[in-house]
Amino acid sequence: MRQFLFTGFNAFGQHNINKNNNSCRTSVLEICTPRDSNEYPMIIAPCWRYTAYAVGQRLFLQGLFDSQPGECLEVEAAVRIKALAACDNHCLVLLQNGELFKLAAKLRAQLVQIKLENPPIAAATKRTIFGDAKRIACGSPGEITHIACGSHINVAISAGNAIYSIPSCLHQFPVRQWRVQQLECGNEHAILLNGNGDVYSWGNGLRGQLGHEALGVQETPRLIDALAGIKITHIAAGGWHSAAISAFGDLYTWGSNCNGQLGMRVLKPGGLLKEPTVYPLPQLHDLPECCEAAQDADADAVCSPLRICAGSRHTLLVRSCGRVWGSGWTIHGQLGKQLEKRTYLDKFEAIYDAPANYDYNVICGPWATLIMLSK
Amino acid sequence: MFAAAAPLLELIKLLPRFADIEALLEHEIEARYILKRAADHLELGKLEGSSSSEEISYLIGALVDKHWERIHSGHFSSVPLVIRKVYALGCYFKIIFMLLESTSHEQREKCGAILDEAQLLGCTDKLYAKSKDLQAALMSYLDEDVIGNNSKPLPILAPLERISSRCDIPQLNAPSILEFRNSCYQAEQPTLLLNTINHWPAISKWRDLNYLLKVAGNRTVPIEIGSNYVSDEWSQQLVKIRDFLYRQFGRETSSDDNQEVEYLAQHELFAQIPTLKSDICVPDYCTVSGDTPSNVDIKAWLGPRHTISPMHNDPKHNLLCQVFGSKIIILASPADTPNLYPHESEFLNNTSQIDAAIPDFERFPLLRRTRFYELLLQPGDCLYLPPKWWHYVRSETPSFSVSFWWE
Numbered sequence: 001m002r003q004f005l006f007t008g009f010n011a012f013g014q015h016n017i018n019k020n021n022n023s024c025r026t027s028v029l030e031i032c033t034p035r036d037s038n039e040y041p042m043i044i045a046p047c048w049r050y051t052a053y054a055v056g057q058r059l060f061l062q063g064l065f066d067s068q069p070g071e072c073l074e075v076e077a078a079v080r081i082k083a084l085a086a087c088d089n090h091c092l093v094l095l096q097n098g099e100l101f102k103l104a105a106k107l108r109a110q111l112v113q114i115k116l117e118n119p120p121i122a123a124a125t126k127r128t129i130f131g132d133a134k135r136i137a138c139g140s141p142g143e144i145t146h147i148a149c150g151s152h153i154n155v156a157i158s159a160g161n162a163i164y165s166i167p168s169c170l171h172q173f174p175v176r177q178w179r180v181q182q183l184e185c186g187n188e189h190a191i192l193l194n195g196n197g198d199v200y201s202w203g204n205g206l207r208g209q210l211g212h213e214a215l216g217v218q219e220t221p222r223l224i225d226a227l228a229g230i231k232i233t234h235i236a237a238g239g240w241h242s243a244a245i246s247a248f249g250d251l252y253t254w255g256s257n258c259n260g261q262l263g264m265r266v267l268k269p270g271g272l273l274k275e276p277t278v279y280p281l282p283q284l285h286d287l288p289e290c291c292e293a294a295q296d297a298d299a300d301a302v303c304s305p306l307r308i309c310a311g312s313r314h315t316l317l318v319r320s321c322g323r324v325w326g327s328g329w330t331i332h333g334q335l336g337k338q339l340e341k342r343t344y345l346d347k348f349e350a351i352y353d354a355p356a357n358y359d360y361n362v363i364c365g366p367w368a369t370l371i372m373l374s375k
Numbered sequence: 376m377f378a379a380a381a382p383l384l385e386l387i388k389l390l391p392r393f394a395d396i397e398a399l400l401e402h403e404i405e406a407r408y409i410l411k412r413a414a415d416h417l418e419l420g421k422l423e424g425s426s427s428s429e430e431i432s433y434l435i436g437a438l439v440d441k442h443w444e445r446i447h448s449g450h451f452s453s454v455p456l457v458i459r460k461v462y463a464l465g466c467y468f469k470i471i472f473m474l475l476e477s478t479s480h481e482q483r484e485k486c487g488a489i490l491d492e493a494q495l496l497g498c499t500d501k502l503y504a505k506s507k508d509l510q511a512a513l514m515s516y517l518d519e520d521v522i523g524n525n526s527k528p529l530p531i532l533a534p535l536e537r538i539s540s541r542c543d544i545p546q547l548n549a550p551s552i553l554e555f556r557n558s559c560y561q562a563e564q565p566t567l568l569l570n571t572i573n574h575w576p577a578i579s580k581w582r583d584l585n586y587l588l589k590v591a592g593n594r595t596v597p598i599e600i601g602s603n604y605v606s607d608e609w610s611q612q613l614v615k616i617r618d619f620l621y622r623q624f625g626r627e628t629s630s631d632d633n634q635e636v637e638y639l640a641q642h643e644l645f646a647q648i649p650t651l652k653s654d655i656c657v658p659d660y661c662t663v664s665g666d667t668p669s670n671v672d673i674k675a676w677l678g679p680r681h682t683i684s685p686m687h688n689d690p691k692h693n694l695l696c697q698v699f700g701s702k703i704i705i706l707a708s709p710a711d712t713p714n715l716y717p718h719e720s721e722f723l724n725n726t727s728q729i730d731a732a733i734p735d736f737e738r739f740p741l742l743r744r745t746r747f748y749e750l751l752l753q754p755g756d757c758l759y760l761p762p763k764w765w766h767y768v769r770s771e772t773p774s775f776s777v778s779f780w781w782e
Binding site for chain 1 (some may be wrong): 404405407408433434437440445447448449450477600609610612614618622635711718719720721723776
């Protein structure tokens with residue numbers, strides 16, 4: 001049994017609100033997803049103008065494509081869909097067999113396979129312990145394992161750890177003993193978490209979203225020095241900001257705080273002038289006390305940060321007790337409709353409690369939040 | 376028909392019909408959908424408060440928000456013009472829908488700020504036939520009750536007595552164009568030009584801050600906050616000139632009371648406020664290279680005592696003209712660039728890490744090799760700076776300067 005809850009921008013009919021099953025007192029609304037089936041997991045990738053849903057081989061895009069809200073685009077892939085990455089212009093579709101396709105966000109569009117450049121041979125050269133040059137099997141782009149995109153960036157990563165700015169190869173990470181854990185994109189930047197807990201970033205960092213001290217463009221992946229030595233377990237990229245949580249249960253945010261999305265104060269006391277809006281270096285947060293269970297001695301274990309998720313200008317933190325915390329822009333209901341009168345939150349506040357005995361996952365659209373519950 | 380007041384109906388008539396903007400929006404799917412609904416809605420003259428009015432007003436707000444995001448993604452110079460045009464159109468419609476809801480003083484203030492953003496971030500050029508008329512009509516409608524309300528008057532700054540002071544560069548008294556070309560422009564020689572802007576109406580008019588309040592008070596401008604732009608505390612934000620003037624000049628002791636220094640710096644104020652433009656004129660020296668005055672960037676620099684621009688250089692020829700107040704300026708030649716420790720980041724590599732006022736020779740030993748030139752810029756003075764010359768600028772009193780940049 002699964003249930004999808006939604007709050008945020010829905011003016012283009014991206015989500016079908018379940019009219020029968022919604023109490024007006026809840027902060028989130030239940031939605032019905034198209035073609036749901038319990039056979040396969042549902043993959044959802046919301047962008048601003050539409051939302052993409054994949055079940056098995058089938059892909060549905062619903063939103064505004066031409067002239068009316070609620071327009072649908074439906075295609076079928078050759079094999080099961082493994083991952084989606086959506087931006088307003090197109091949707092990237094990764095299949096189970098590692099092939100990458102693109103679907104333009106317009107009516108009657110078809111899946112088009114993406115051909116990636118070969119990675120540079122030089123990068124695949126390693127020395128053996130005896131000093132001989134050793135070629136690593138990396139002749140063709142190979143199977144793609146991770147994808148992400150934003151309005152100004154499209155990234156894919158191969159099983160051989162080649163990083164693509166689609167379709168060119170940007171960088172080759174070591175092929176051995178180096179594993180991609182997570183890849184996320186903002187509007188114009190990308191961040192990557194590897195199996196060691198190191199975070200790399202690249203793209204446009206003019207608003208501090210890369211986590212490097214100097215603002216600027218970073219062409220290739222660069223380790224975020226400020227987080228080096230801290231084992232990061234989960235990352236998120238918002239429009240112009242980023243966030244990470246560590247194995248110690250700490251939360252870090254950096255980038256633009258224009259609407260409080262970093263959980264940092266927006267206005268100076270007095271309310272006339274703003275605090276700085278750009279924080280180029282990761283900011284460590286003191287998390288507020290969570291639920292009653294946290295009063296117990298074993299508090300840390302109960303409410304430690306589990307996952308982090310970011311929209312265009314909002315950030316969500318999921319804690320292990322099932323409570324979801326949010327900060328940032330909420331004028332379109334991004335953080336729940338209970339905040340109707342507020343335009344933003346500039347410190348993390350509890351916005352939703354997941355019911356007990358459910359598995360849950362949180363996804364952010366640019367101006368929306370989706371919560372998937374399953375038993 | 377609308378139950379709206381007559382002036383508002385006149386404004387609505389100046390909005391585009393969908394046919395006027397259809398070509399512009401050909402590839403803009405959401406703008407086409409939303410602006411069509413809004414334009415048709417207003418054209419049909421549906422009653423205020425009808426059910427779709429609220430929905431369309433929300434959609435327009437979303438369109439403006441989304442295009443604000445688009446304008447802020449990527450480098451500003453590479454944002455497609457159509458996105459900035461849609462933003463401006465969206466702002467116009469948003470203002471009208473807000474005024475249909477209420478025309479209270481507060482609401483007009485909010486609308487005035489949106490109109491300024493339409494101009495600052497959006498592109499209002501050639502949107503449709505009547506767009507300039509709408510812009511002007513909105514401005515006068517929104518400004519109506521803002522000016523002349525009886526708030527406390529601002530000070531009239533006393534004219535400064537000219538003092539003789541150190542000047543490490545040549546001075547010329549109202550040189551001819553030819554003389555300027557030979558001795559300054561071609562020789563790449565920073566020079567203090569005396570008695571060249573005394574005829575500007577600005578010299579006598581702007582010291583009266585109530586005049587600035589009257590002609591510019593309601594406009595929104597970018598302000599730098601914090602003593603200088605490389606410090607961590609520094610930020611930049613949009614504020615109304617009126618609020619800025621009251622905060623920085625309104626009190627008896629406008630400094631020393633823990634107040635943060637705000638600086639209206641490097642802003643193209645004169646394109647935004649034509650009345651102020653008529654108080655100055657582009658010096659003939661700027662056309663020495665055969666350029667027309669229209670290719671000259673004119674920027675305003677208005678702030679209290681102790682605004683600081685750290686040691687930096689600019690790529691263009693610069694004529695810095697002092698309207699009121701005085702500024703200490705420290706210069707260094709482009710030849711000394713390796714001795715000035717420029718910042719490494721892409722944004723700040725035209726800026727030195729040093730504090731030119733108190734050079735730290737321990738931390739920056741190469742500074743000993745640098746030759747600094749110091750001078751005091753007084754009302755009516757102009758400083759000519761060739762491209763790439765390093766300069767540090769600190770205001771000694773409340774100050775208003777106008778800079779002219781040309782290639």
